[in-house]
Amino acid sequence: MEGEDGSESQQSRHPAGTLDPATQKRHAAMIDRLANLHQSRLQQSAARSASSAASPAFESVAAFLTRFDESGRAVEAEIKRCRDLSVDPASAPSLKPELEKVAASIADLDRLVAENSYFLPTYEVRSSLKAISVLKEALDAANSELLPRKKFSFRNKTSKKDPICLVKEIEEEKGPSSDKRVLAAVRDSPGFRNKEGSILIKHFRVSEEEEGDFTLSGLNCCEIYLKGRLRALFIHRLTNCRVYAGPVLGSILIEEVNDCLLMLASHQIRIHHATATDFYLQVRSRPIIEDCSAVRFAPYRLFYEGIDTELRDCGLGEETRNWANVDDFKWLRAVQSPNWSLIPDEELLGTVNVSDVKEQCEDK
Amino acid sequence: MGLLSIIRKIKKKEKEMRILMVGLDNSGKTTIVLKINGEDTSVISPTLGFNIKTIKYQKYSLNIWDVGGQKTIRSYWRNYFEQTDGLVWVVDSSDVRRLDDCRLELENLLKEERLAGASLLVFANKQDIQGALKPEDIVKVLNLDSMDKTRHWQIAGCSAYTGEGLLEGFDWLVQDIASRIYVLD
Ligand SMILES: Nc1nc2c(ncn2[C@@H]2O[C@H](COP(=O)(O)OP(=O)(O)OP(=O)(O)O)[C@@H](O)[C@H]2O)c(=O)[nH]1
């Protein structure tokens, strides 16, 4: 590697003398550019290795795991050494700096995972974090057993109030006026709330600057149609509902839905506490589920006049196939989560055409 | 050379600040970090573990830890408390329903002894959304005025979507930390 550094050695490898002057010139210019590029790469990689030698990007799961294991074992050994050290009173003064070094090593393990997490599978990230967590607990335990008790800081004393008292105080200090304002704000935010057996239709026809959020909450046995673009959508406590919605520029947050069908398009979709629900999605990043069971996924199949343009304007025009790349935050293992599945072809809905659905038939 | 000896060679650089970004999931932490770093924000997944970014800001080097806020992984937050100079609490100002959750999580965080000295910047994010609560409202709902008087804190309305307010917020945070830590130069 070192031998390739200089531009001279590169130039000498080219038989430049046999070419016409114009070609020679272009050739020289190209070699110059390459040399510059090479030089800047070298500088970059030197800078990189100086600033993050502790966490090189391995880009290979096996190499990462080997390094992670080695480092993790080294930390364990260090903690053990500190414990051995503490037996001898003469080495007591060196104990604190030693333990601090262990803390630094653990912090670097954190960094190692963080900087490699972009290519690591979910499972490896989670299990590495778990391992680090265990090491931190071991260090905490060693700290509190081996070091003389730290003096409490002034601030700590003032905050050592009975937590129950603290909560009470906060509630009292919250004047009724502030409460009302917040509640008013809750009511004001646009949405369909607390309905049963209704058909709910909303068409957003606003300019980009006026885009807002919308909430669906406390709905039972309803059919909901949202046409047009939105910036954020909140869905909360739906039972036995069907929701067909146009593109959402930001994110959709879904909590506590059950026995529903949701057809949604958005940059991000987060699903918490859902059961027995089918999701037909178009989504730019990976959808995530947390505390869900029997949820199923399929691609978005909604149509109304203008939806293609709306999708494109929201950056949702391309099929990413991310509807099938669900991350389950409650499933630590590398094997498929039992909480979700894909909807089998024979059960898939065809395109749902909602062109004829108009706002005036609300609450039919 | 073993990893540990390599690690020890990397001394904490001068003028480095460690910033911890936390808040409920979906509040916009990752978007904020990428935006101030001038990176593409069009495809961001919910954060599964955490991301670290080192950003040059004025004459300081900010070491920003952006930790995922999904419920399952909030218990990992405490792994990142050590040596935090600045705490950024990000709020989705349009997610009114979860503001209670948001307040409780923040209260828990501020009880943490290891974060006692950290400056606190609260970002009332997503101000671009019609109907989002204003920063003044967020102060009330989160009860920020009744915080421990020794805490340095600031609220800043922002939109990670448009970028508005982000620099003002970080300016305050960096100045506040600098005035405490690098007061001698
Ligand atoms: N309208 C609007 N949307 C935003 C803003 N900031 C973030 N978002 C959207 O909110 C969603 C969540 O953003 P993230 O940055 O992933 O949130 P996070 O806090 O990192 O979430 P976790 O990693 O799960 O903790 C994304 O879809 C963003 O596009 C904003 O200022 N305005």
Ligand SMILES: [Mg+2]
């Ligand atoms: Mg994130």
